[in-house]
Each structure stands twice: as structure tokens, then as C-alpha cells.
Amino acid sequence: MASLVKELIEAGIHFGQRRSNWNPKMGVYIFSTRNQIHIIDIKETIRGLLLAKKFITRTVAEGRDVVFVGTKRQAKSPIEEHAAAVGMHWVTERWLGGTLTNFRTIRDRLKRLEELEGLIESGEIKTYSKKMESQLMREKRKIYRNLNGIRNMSRLPGAVVAVDVNREHNALREARNLGIPTICLIDTDGDPDQVDIPIPGNDDSMRSIEVVIRELADAVTQGMGQRKQPEAMKNEDSGGETRKRSRRSQFRADDKSDSSEAPASTNDSPAADAVETAPAE
Secondary structure (H helix, E strand, O other): OHHHHHHHOOOOOEEEOOOOOOOHHHHHEEEEEOOOEEEEOHHHHHHHHHHHHHHHHHHEEEEEOEEOOHHHHOHHHHHHHHHHHOOEEEOOOOOOOOOOOOHHHHHHHHHHHHHHHHHHHOOOHHOHHHHHHHHHHHHHHHHHHEEEEEEEOOOOOOOOOOOEOOHHHHHHHHHHHHOOOOOEEEOOOOHOOOOOEEEEEEOOOHHHHHHHHHHHHHHHHHHHHHHHOOOOOOOOOOOOOHHHHHHHHHHHHHHHHHHHHHHOOOOHHHHHHHHOOOOOO
């Protein structure tokens, strides 16, 4: 635990936004202010991360998958690397409206991608005119760029992990409408009410994103090790509101059980000792 705290601090995860650009709902996660920049309480970051890891492990062990979403430049590489390594799904280019709520249409687009790839592999695409070949190649590149990360997602995920609640609000809203649990690395300018499990931390630093996504991917690996032979999932997408209430009560129970693992005292937060001044912009 101590090594993880040190690594997170070295990655700058405790640096929030400027004091003038904050969401008051994030006040409970803020430790102090240095040079007009909010310093996030590392104890709250660890608590959110532990809770998210426990939930992901349980979700994957039950046979459900996780989709990682991060369309900002800093999040693309960490998400693609770690999500692919553990066999999960990801979106790093653009969140297409209806990716979850209109999943059948998205599957149709992926079938179209397979058709186009089949034309290219067989060489049949060369039988078309140059103009048509160019149009088909352009269509293939566009679908591949936007949907390649979820091409193996045959059903709705058991959880959505996002980086930056403001940037990924469409993905989080769709998940919320379907009763899919959400986890998000959220900076001091975000709204924690938009996610089920907020992980307060710097969502602009590639190093901090890397550490958080790596830890969540490790939780997927642990869940895979506990996964039993998949059975037919019943009532997978039913009871949205009921699932939402029971899910949040479970989160609260997990949060209490994890409280002993978090750093002991806010007043002794490692962020206070590690940071004398915030970095210049």
C-alpha cells in the first residue's frame, strides 16, 4: 500500500485544478490549496481506487466484462495497452452516441467492418472501381478507428471505467440510463454525482492515468482468475432502478470494509509532506 501511495504521489495524482475552476461537490476530496491549485486528499484517492478494484474483481468473476473509456490524448495509450492486455474492451477515439443504448446498431456496424475486412483480405476489393475502392477503404478506416476496441463486446458490459467525467459525460449518461455501474478518475472540476465510484485524482496527467488504469486492469486479472464457467446470464438488462439502488448500497458496504486499508489520517496525508508548492503552469 505504501508503495502505491508513493507511486501515485510521484505521478502527481494529487494535483487538482485551479481554485477558480472547481466543482464545490468535490470539496470533500480536497486536502488543501497551494498556489491557487487544489491538492486532492490522497487518502480519498486510495479509498476510491480500492473500492473500484474490489468491485471490478467481483464483476469480472461473475462473468461480466468491463469497458474502459478515455478519449483524451493522455488516456489513449494507457487504456489501449492495459485493456487489451487483460482482454477487456475500450473506446479511445470517439464515443458514438448509442454505443450502449443502441447496442444492436453498433453490432451491425461491426458486422460491416468484418465484411469490408473480408473484401480486403480476399482481394475482391480490387474488382471495384478506383473510386468505390477508395470509398470502401475510407469507410473501413472510420469504423475501425471508432469501434475496434469494442469489436469483441457481444453484450452490454458489467461496468464502465472512464477518465474525466466532463469529457466522457455521454458514455456515463448512457451507462447510468441502463443501470450499468460506472467508475471514473475525476478531477476537482468534475461532478462526483455522475458516477457510482469516483476516484478523485489528476485526470490530465498521463502518469497518474497510467497508474490508475494499471491497478484497475490488475483487478480484472484477479477477477478472471476467480471466474467460473460462464452460464446464461438471466435478467441481464432488467430492473434498472432496482439494480441502481442495490448497487449503491453494496458500494457503501464495500467502502466501510475498505476504510481500514486507506491511509490513516487526513492531517497526515502523504500529499501534505510531498508537496510544498504546486507546479507552475
